[in-house]
Amino acid sequence: MRKPCCEKEGKNKGAWSKQEDQKLIDYIRKHGEGCWRSIPEAAGLLRCGKSCRLRWVNYLRPDLKRGNFGEDEEDLIIKLHALLGNRWSLIAGRLPGRTDNEVKNHWNTHLKRRLAQMGIDPDNHRLGRRTRLTRPSKLLFVSNNHTYNKEVNSQAEEFPVVLLNSATDPEIISNTNISMISSVPDLNLDLTIGLPFMESMNQVCTS
DNA sequence: AAAAGTACCAACCGCTTTTGC
């Protein structure tokens, strides 16, 4: 049986009070983010270190943006999720002032549903069978170094970008009427993972 | 006006990874 992360008897749980927040802020301003396990006692808090860290990282940090997500932020989350999956900390790292928890919550409550309504499977970012060929849409392919925009059906209806992340996706490309492939600004993602299907994408785009 | 349903998000839990000895 795994030991609890810390001794929890006598510790507070649940929502943080204003006083607790202030104690943590004051302590970290004075001493910085040292050892989380020792912070509660040093700061005079009846919380475990883990809870303190979470409260600071997700809510109290001064560099947090808060508020609604902008369209550009949502686009970026969708793009990054297609590439990285549920790697929330990596995704949040690309969104200044946003936390992994915030990004995860926003994905689960807004973006996931939005994609599903568009007929896109939010888990793999692929169009569902029924919608694939019947709705005009704009597809965006992203690799480490390149992005490719593609309109399907040539009708200019504005759809948010769709990302494909599987080696089997070029099948979609060959089955649809590509009217235009154009380069869009590089995202400078600096990602280390490789996407094998991009080789065939390059062939499609240059032929 | 009240009850039921839904949406949102802060916080927790437990597993994995990293760090220090």
Next chain:
DNA sequence: AGCAAAAGCGGTTGGTACTTT
């Protein structure tokens, strides 16, 4: 190299606010 402790991460839960019936 191996172990334990600490930190980090992602999934899930629970409370609250809002909306619908």
